[in-house]
Amino acid sequence: MLTLSLFRHTKSNWPDTDLGDFDRALAPRGEQAAPAMGAYMRSIDLSPEFVLCSPALRAVQTARLTLSELPETPKIEFDERLYHAGSDNLLAILREVSDSFESIMIIGHNPGLHVFALDLVDKSRADLVGAMSGKFPTGALAVFSVDVQNWSEIETRQATLKDFMTPKQLPKSMKQG
Structure with a gap:
């Protein structure tokens, strides 16, 4: 049995048009939500061994602030393919992960x-699937077995x-702040 966590970056700023989407930083709300979500992960004993993260600034900042709340820092890899990745791309990337990791996390972006x-979901937990189906907001975490x-x-x-949580x-x- 493997554990997969999908984590959307926390809330980002929409600055002047001089800055491209890739370089958008977290908003203050996102800076507060990321460690709070890390504390939540710790409370449910979610401890990924390996994290695949988009190299976009807001995803990198989310990873740093969130993962610092975990008891052990996982191995992290920044993969440019995660930026703008669709579902098929994400599945292909996931299939490349080393079998030495039983628990992994992908930190990325919507809509992908x-x-x-x-x-991915098999619909067995209608309550959680229903909550996740409508919206996957910034900072959303979905944990699958x-x-x-x-x-x-x-x-x-x-x-x-197994779990679906938002800030x-x-x-x-x-909640911090």
């Missing part, structure tokens, strides 16, 4: 991450959604 989450031995074997409609849903005790 949301579509990928919906493509996948009943395969190797990442190369993963297929769509094969993952069971707005966090218990007040975990």
Whole structure:
């Protein structure tokens, strides 16, 4: 059984047009939400061994602030393919992950991450799937268990959604700021 977490970067700024989308930084709200989501991950014992992260500034900042809240820092790889990746691209990238990792996280962007989450899920947890189906907001975290031995074997409609959380849903005790 493998664990896959899909984590959308937290809230970013929409600055002047001089700055491209790739270089957008986190907004103050995103800077607060990222460590709070890390604290949530710690509270549910989510500890990815390997993180694939988009190299876009807001994703890198989210990774740094979130992962610093975990008991152990996972190995992290920045992959340019994650920026603007669609569901099919994300599945192909996931299938390349080393089988030495049982728990991985992808930190990326919508709409690809949301579509990928919906493509993966087996619909067995209607309550969580329903919450995730409507919206995958900034800072959203979807945690799946996948009943395969190797990442190369993963297929769509094969993952069971174990948890879905957003910064707005966090218990007040975990919210910072």
